[in-house]
Amino acid sequence: MSAHVISGARLADGSTTDLAIVDGRFVEVADAPADAERIDADGLLALPGLVDLHTHLREPGREDAETVASGTRAAARGGYTAVFAMPNLTPDTDTAEAAQYVAELGRRDGTCEVVPIGAVTKGRAGTELAELGLMARQGVRVFSDDGACVHDSLLMRRALTYLKPFDGVVAQHAQDPRLAGPGACCHESEISGRLGLPGWPSVAESTVIARDVQLAEFTGGRYHACHISTAESVEVIRWAKARGIHVTAEVTPHHLLLDTPHVETYDTTFKVNPPLRTSEHIEALREALADGTIDVVGTDHAPHAVQDKDHPFDVALPGMLGLEQALAVVMEVMVGSGRMDWPTLVERMAVAPARIGRLAHQGRPLAVGEPANLVLVDPERRAMVDREQTASLSRNNPYHGRELPDPVELTVWAGRVTYRR
16 A cells, blocks of 8 residues: 655645545545655645646657656656647557557556547548547547648548547647748748748748637637747637637747747757747737636657757757756746746646546545645755756757756655655
């Protein structure tokens, strides 16, 4: 029997409590066995385990960049107890069998819960719907062609319609392939022109989202906008929510903190899709996350092997690490600035992503009878980020050399300690 007693922890609402965990659930402290491990949480904050709607684990196919084992260790280090695994794998997660395999890898090797995301189209090629119904019958509830946009409006309409009876959600990588083609890699601005890098205009994102939210209204389906990065997208989502359309949205930590000038060094660590934007867009994203227009923080954790980043900027693969510093960035940008309190952070990083992904046992209160998923946070601890000190197999960490909060002291998933400082 696994048992722990955490004493003197402060909750998000400011109250202080003792927590007892026995066999994966919170119990009354009086019911904990005498030999339970005692953990002193004086000065620490106890939060529900974080949930990431947008993780790239790379297995199967690119185990040189990340594996389920290494990626979930990074997740636990960052305070996560569940991650949703994006389908751009080898093979793509576009069949029920492929989804089952990803889930099985998670059960076998995971240090947190691994939930497969199904592809919307076969091979994520954007031409024919994947096995949506078969995957949904296996419990898949989130579907995405992430890395590619479902740019065909008829296919998007059909996906939204088909998934409605299953309570599924289409998570869109919004990138108009005509306005921002495969080579687009820098926010279209004075900087892209000066650096000679192919531009990725903000309207290439917002125009796709504008079309999609109207299709969601027309079909009654659920729609989720992945990693939004522009002020225009925020306004479209705000408009859609005001109309009562079933729309949710996410923002990444890096789009909340890092801006376009970082690419002036041509350091491919800062190449990401969608690209880093200007301060005006960053401010709009922060405001939208604070007021709830943006529902969740999704890491878009995208590990890459050195050989895939060691190229000219426009050739290198896009993506950066996110799981281990996501909470730190949100604390720095949102909590530290007074724009967000701890209960709102819990909503954006645990409760809402679990709700969108229909993961009923995650993002739950730290209360008797609930599943024991939690993270203990030291709100005062800070450290310099060192890309070599990571659980990930990859090193494309955009926060390397930056001082940030280093908050996670302990992560518990289903009653099991998965990370301890």
